Amino acid sequence: MKRTLLSAALLAIMSALCFAQQPAPPPAHPVPSIQDTETAAQRDARMAWWRDARFGMFIHWGLYSIPAGTWNGQRYQHIGEWIMNDASIPVAQYKALASQFNPTGFSAHDIVALAKSAGMKYIVITAKHHDGFAMFDSKADPFNIVDATPFHRDPLRELAEECRKQGMKLGFYYSQAQDWTYPGGAAAVRGTHDPKTGHWDKAQDGSFDEYLHKKAIPQIEELLNNYGDFPVVVWFDTPREMTPERAAEIVKVLNKHPNLIWNNRLGGGYKGDTETPEQYIPAQGFPGRDWESCMTINNTWGYKSWDTNFKSTETLLRNLIDIASKGGNYLLNIGPDSHGIVPAPEVERLHQMGQWLDVNGEAIYGTKATLFDVPTGTFSTTEKDKRGNFKFTPTWNWRSTTGPDKLYIEIFAWPTNGVFHLDKLPRKVAGAYLLADKSHKPLKLTPNGEGLDITLPSKALDPIATVLVLNTPS
Known part of the structure; x- marks a missing residue:
């Protein structure tokens, strides 16, 4: 009986402690927005x-x-x-x-x-x-x-x-x-x-x-x-x-x-x-x-x-x-x-x-964030920015935006070997072309493990960013 009472008391104390450790709900706004x-x-x-x-x-x-x-x-x-x-x-x-x-x-x-x-x-x-x-x-x-x-x-x-x-x-x-x-x-x-x-x-x-x-x-x-x-x-x-x-x-x-x-x-x-x-x-x-x-x-x-x-x-x-x-x-x-x-x-x-x-x-317009899990830069382990966060230094190789049935790859650094490589694909790719190419000439696709190699022209179509379009029909 005493053990039961002690256990019950202990449980009550533990429950109270757990409850006290829970974060308080955010205060209600005086006027809901x-x-x-x-x-x-x-x-x-x-x-x-x-x-x-x-x-x-x-x-x-x-x-x-x-x-x-x-x-x-x-x-x-x-x-x-x-x-x-x-x-x-x-x-x-x-x-x-x-x-x-x-x-x-x-x-x-x-x-x-x-x-x-x-x-x-x-x-x-x-x-x-x-x-x-x-x-x-x-x-x-x-x-x-x-x-x-x-x-x-x-x-x-x-x-x-x-x-x-x-x-x-x-x-x-x-x-x-x-x-x-x-x-x-x-x-x-x-x-x-x-x-x-x-x-x-x-x-x-x-x-x-x-x-x-x-x-x-x-x-x-x-x-x-x-x-x-x-x-x-x-x-x-x-x-x-x-x-x-x-x-x-x-x-x-x-x-x-x-x-x-x-x-x-x-x-x-x-x-x-x-x-x-x-x-x-x-x-x-x-x-x-x-x-x-x-x-x-x-x-x-x-x-x-x-x-x-x-x-x-x-x-x-x-x-x-x-x-x-x-x-x-x-x-x-x-x-x-x-x-x-x-x-x-x-x-x-x-x-x-x-x-x-x-x-x-x-x-750009009407697109959503990238589906590629690829770092766009590196964090310093020692240096902090003015906001107190570890300093982030971006790398300018490429970025990606997402459309309903297309993936857009904005390429900053044109590959010297003429091949753009993706390690892993978030969607199945049915074809590719360069957005600045009015004829939308298909580019050669070569599967590479879980990824894909896309053969590009020898030179970028734009010196700042050339957009590669991957067709990804559902």
């Missing part, structure tokens, strides 16, 4: 166009294009759109830049046409960045491009009209938390700024909740309601001070637009729809999650007159292919100058990317 309540089928339908798109244009444009990386004769090495913070520019001085902002060189038609020529399927533009300046007509706050500048035009409205005409999707970036010119807006703690608020000017002090309810939420409502069927994407950023309760106030607004796609940077524990790796491509992507690498063409997002470190077209195309092979999207940035003109080197590279996609887009 659309992602919390939709079915898998509903999510697939909502995300379908975005998953097919694979390539989009990010636009960082605002007052920061006037100083263009230089303030009081000093060049600031950080990204251009952060110059107000980096140079500790007082609010009144920064707001005064608006009187100089008259970007008469801006053409919504040309911007959308540039995106189309690059093979991009959607655009996301900074409606308001951390400096608090609205690049749209806002009744919620007069610090905007229509009311505060001699330009007196709403570029977002013009872009929306052109996107409809040219068949382009349009999304808006909105800095929901940081606002360096409105009292109470958040600011990242940097340098000698106030260690609690991040502020450097008394004009920035105030109530964050008042900022949220008097400016941020009303402006988000304006963006969601004033541009017809746009935006299709809302891109939040740097969720400092965004508690679950504060984020829930924004979610109430977002939920009124059930087809909207929004990212993982709202804050307050809301995961949104998309992971957003910035300036890097994750080694394995984000299996099970939609994701989008946002990256710059040079070293800055917002325009800097002296940043001429533009990536090569080869690098940009390899990034696109690498991202698509891992099931992600590539959101590639342009930074127009204070006249609204896109730097010529950016235009040139986008046109060149579009030329490749005109021939090879079938291997």
Whole structure:
């Protein structure tokens, strides 16, 4: 009897310990988001166009294009759109830049046409960045491009009209938390700024909740309601001070637009729809999650007159292919100058990317991640990157994307012996050809163990990436 009681007591203690060791369920959101309540089928339908798109244009444009990386004769090495913070520019001085902002060189038609020529399927533009300046007509706050500048035009409205005409999707970036010119807006703690608020000017002090309810939420409502069927994407950023309760106030607004796609940077524990790796491509992507690498063409997002470190077209195309092979999207940035003109080197590279996609887009759009279990690089055992992960160094031999009845092999390094070898096949291959070969001349296939040898022409058809197509009918 005593043994039975002891055993029962022991079991009870062990059960309690086991229960205590179980991870606590995630806290329920104060307001359920659309992602919390939709079915898998509903999510697939909502995300379908975005998953097919694979390539989009990010636009960082605002007052920061006037100083263009230089303030009081000093060049600031950080990204251009952060110059107000980096140079500790007082609010009144920064707001005064608006009187100089008259970007008469801006053409919504040309911007959308540039995106189309690059093979991009959607655009996301900074409606308001951390400096608090609205690049749209806002009744919620007069610090905007229509009311505060001699330009007196709403570029977002013009872009929306052109996107409809040219068949382009349009999304808006909105800095929901940081606002360096409105009292109470958040600011990242940097340098000698106030260690609690991040502020450097008394004009920035105030109530964050008042900022949220008097400016941020009303402006988000304006963006969601004033541009017809746009935006299709809302891109939040740097969720400092965004508690679950504060984020829930924004979610109430977002939920009124059930087809909207929004990212993982709202804050307050809301995961949104998309992971957003910035300036890097994750080694394995984000299996099970939609994701989008946002990256710059040079070293800055917002325009800097002296940043001429533009990536090569080869690098940009390899990034696109690498991202698509891992099931992600590539959101590639342009930074127009204070006249609204896109730097010529950016235009040139986008046109060149579009030329490749005109021939090879079938291997990118509407595809899924690779089915080949082949490493795309190596991890260091000692060196770590800035995110604290072991550094990943990609290898540029080939990548693969997947269609319903085709496997696409994007070959970077053309085999010197004229034979492309695959160790193991995820599907049965019935034939092969090069996508850039208009005649689709069949290539010789030779079984090799569990793999396959494909005999190729002596030279690549494209110096950056030649696409090999494997027919895999079900």
